[in-house]
Amino acid sequence: MSFKSNVLIAIPAYNEEECIEGTVTELRSVAPEVDFIIVNDGSSDRTGEICKSLDCKVINMPINCGLTVGFQTAARYAVDHGYDYMIQFDADGQHRPEYLAALVEKAENTGSDIVIGSRFLTVRKDKSMRMVGSRMITVLIKMLTGRRISDPTSGFRLFNRSVLERYYYDNTLNPEPESIALFLKQGYSVSEVQVSMRDRQGGESYLNPVKSIQYMLRVFVTLLIVQWFR
Structure with a gap:
């Protein structure tokens, strides 16, 4: 797998000792030419040790800082090292590296600043409570922006350099x-x-389940209140 652009895969990892080796092995097998970096977010298990044994590039956070800080750290690394795109990629094996090319090609062919790997662009959502929340977020984003995002909670996303530079300087x-x-x-x-x-x-x-509900409520509040004034 090769791209015209310079692409970095950013893998946030917190206590992923059961998954990280399989994720790295598969990524190296499917996309051996693509650079990746693991943000080890203060893991208390063997995640860091496994990454070291696999000879991975790793940013070791001194404590668990959370996804936002880990992502901002990866974005700064991508900008500092001259990458055109960064793709957020889960450590737990949910994301499949065979779709990396599709995200990059979409960005290159359309000039998109962000490309989301969507589970529901052509597939209907089920009727679980989690998907009810996803539908509500889709509706709220449509109300705010006029654009329908079919899978707003997907963590499989590509960001181009201009967006990464925003994350570099704006920690909000x-x-x-x-x-x-x-x-x-x-x-x-x-x-x-x-x-x-x-x-x-x-x-x-x-x-x-409790944190999922808290997450959805936080997103709703932010979209309904904060976004109206930003």
Whole structure:
């Protein structure tokens, strides 16, 4: 897999000892020419040790700083090292590296600033509570921006250099639906490509049922209140 552009894969990882080796091995097999860096977010398990044994490029955070700080750190690394694009890629095996090319090609062919790997561009969402929340976020973003984003909570996203530079200097931005809405309001181009994702390949997600509800509520509040005034 080779691209005309200079692409960095950013893999945030917190206590992913059960998944990280498989994720790295698959990524190296499917996309051996693509650079990647792991942001080890203060893991207390063997994540850092495994990354070292695999000879990965790693940014080791001294404590668990959370996804936003980890993403901003990766964005700064991408800008400092001259990458054209950075792709956010989960450590838990849900994201499939065979779709990396589709994200990059979409950005190169359309000039999109952000490309989202969507599970629901051509596939209907199920009727679970989580998907009800996703539908509500889609509706809110449409109300705010006039654009329909089919999978606003997808963490499989490409960002071009101009967006990465925004993350470099503005620490109020996060890699979440509310920032996607803000970029749309400010005239950035956001596209989607259809992908399929797997279940987590091991370990436990930090988003248990209670935290999932809290996450959705936070996104709703931010979209409904904060975004009106930014």
